[in-house]
Amino acid sequence: AQKITQTQPGMFVQEKEAVTLDCTYDTSDQSYGLFWYKQPSSGEMIFLIYQGSYDEQNATEGRYSLNFQKARKSANLVISASQLGDSAMYFCAMREGGAGGTSYGKLTFGQGTILTVHP
């Protein structure tokens, strides 16, 4: 089974509107972290937002928020007020707890969603 599933290969949104990018995950660990990264056409990986499995509040960072639904194992990224510069590939990633309950850092990435923002 895929550990991280991003079911939307491509998404389109009108400038200034909000968009939700889906991410579901699969883990048996109690302690894990979920990340979203943005990869523009220039290729670099830009960290956007992080949600820990024990965090009770949904993470927010400026125009980015993470809709964390633990029971459904989903961690969707919401981008509000889309801008043309948001056009990029977006990756969801998970870090699982290691042996002994100690998280050790390795990230597993989904296949990504290409977001295109139209003017």
Add this chain to the structure above:
Amino acid sequence: NAGVMQNPRHLVRRRGQEARLRCSPMKGHSHVYWYRQLPEEGLKFMVYLQKENIIDESGMPKERFSAEFPKEGPSILRIQQVVRGDSAAYFCASSPHSDNEQFFGPGTRLTVL
């Protein structure tokens, strides 16, 4: 505080040659991770290192690939006898501890002719 540095940014090799990719983590970061991104795919974990130690190399191909992170100097990902299938973007990431977010370098794009 400079970010994660990788060099070269672009590397072209002929089949059978060696490729050496370098990664300098952010200041104060002792954890380094290497990932590979094949065209049109997500990143795949290769190896996790701390200073002078390989912690997890479960994502490394068994042959031709090796990684090190010496006490002094950058982390090196070495690919011997490159083949066309090694063409990819190789990203390095670093973090101060294993449970912090990872900061990525700009990547090295390897092309094997």
